[in-house]
Amino acid sequence: EPEVTQTPSHQVTQMGQEVILRCVPISNHLYFYWYRQILGQKVEFLVSFYNNEISEKSEIFDDQFSVERPDGSNFTLKIRSTKLEDSAMYFCASSPSGRMDTKPTITLYNEQFFGPGTRLTVL
């Protein structure tokens, strides 16, 4: 069964350093997402990406963050200058489509497939 993979599983970095988290989405998927989960808190949406550009981002996703799909398979999240509060589990997800028609007509939902996450620890 196809799955989303993420590397590394655990990243430790010093405050102020740049980190790049890597994801390989499922191969025929078109939409890509990053979420994060700070320890003890809920999973929060960061950004969605489609057709080589950001389609939506949250208020968390400030100028320190960027995403890229450098080739046909990888999807990366870069944090330019890490802060202590960036310590979290970062989940990548992908979906085959994002299109959603509202009720009462046809409803198509975007099932998002998640990777196992990268635990980022900023010291």
Next chain:
Amino acid sequence: KDQVFQPSTVASSEGAVVEIFCNHSVSNAYNFFWYLHFPGCAPRLLVKGSKPSQQGRYNMTYERFSSSLLILQVREADAAVYYCACNTGFQKLVFGTGTRLLVSP
């Protein structure tokens, strides 16, 4: 503010039917998604939709602003964190804080 609410912990005994409740205040959200998460693994979608549905031992009830996940014949191996989520349009999922299921023999 868009939020999804679910209990932090639910306890059950093996063989029972366990219910995990979820409700939301997410504008323009019509679908619920229930994910199972074992720490260190990828969250896995169990059941989803905008109407009651079933996938194996997992049933999902549906109301416009609330849903319950029912797990039939619960086992010790079902002990994990269960996330309820809604999506706004097609872009993002809004998650609850997760419900830790405890299963006693």
